[in-house]
Amino acid sequence: MLPSENRLRRREDFATAVRRGRRAGRPALVVHLRSGVTDPHVSGEESPPTRAGFVVSKAVGGAVVRTAVKRKLRHLMRERLARLPEGSLVVVRALPPAGDADHAQLARDLDAALERLLGGGAR
Template sequence: MLPPAARLTRSQDFGLVVRRGRRAGRPRLVVHALTPDVPTLDPSKVGFVVSKAVGNSVVRHRVYRRLRHVVRDHLAGMPAGTLVVVRALPSAAEASSADLAADFSSALRKVLR
């Protein structure tokens, strides 16, 4: 579970990250990240988008839980104040946690360069 301070919850924040942030696509997910222009002490925040295209509610929730677990391990390594949106693609439904972790790590490295 992500701590409440690390959750991206407002719709406006999701839109801001998707519109103004950098994007990296992988076979199972797309990662959008927006880093602050000035140094800050705010915690990094992460939000997830798992649409109905991924599957029914059981499948979507399973993908969400797996992604949440993967992101939790990377949260401490992100620069302070970074906002991240992880969008699952339909192929994430059949992916293992290791596949999702590899895709997320690769995409995160690219957007934070």
């Protein structure tokens, strides 16, 4: 499970990551990354934690399939939070093939997308 402080919840945070961040697409998902965002809602001098959110539409499948995909993605993202810059906003949008993908395929797609975003590759 993804820790509470690392969850993206507010609509404006999702919008910031999607509209102003970089994007990398893979067959089963698209990852949006906005690096080093300062959070105006958090006071103090410490840097904000990296936060991740997930978008899994009905195109992926029924409620049971969507919930399973979200759980897999949360688990995978928890293991990869340390690789991301502090204060980053990450939105993972599942595409329809994610409903049929197994854990290993989602992990490969997520790793490839993050590597592309962190490595500075072309869009």
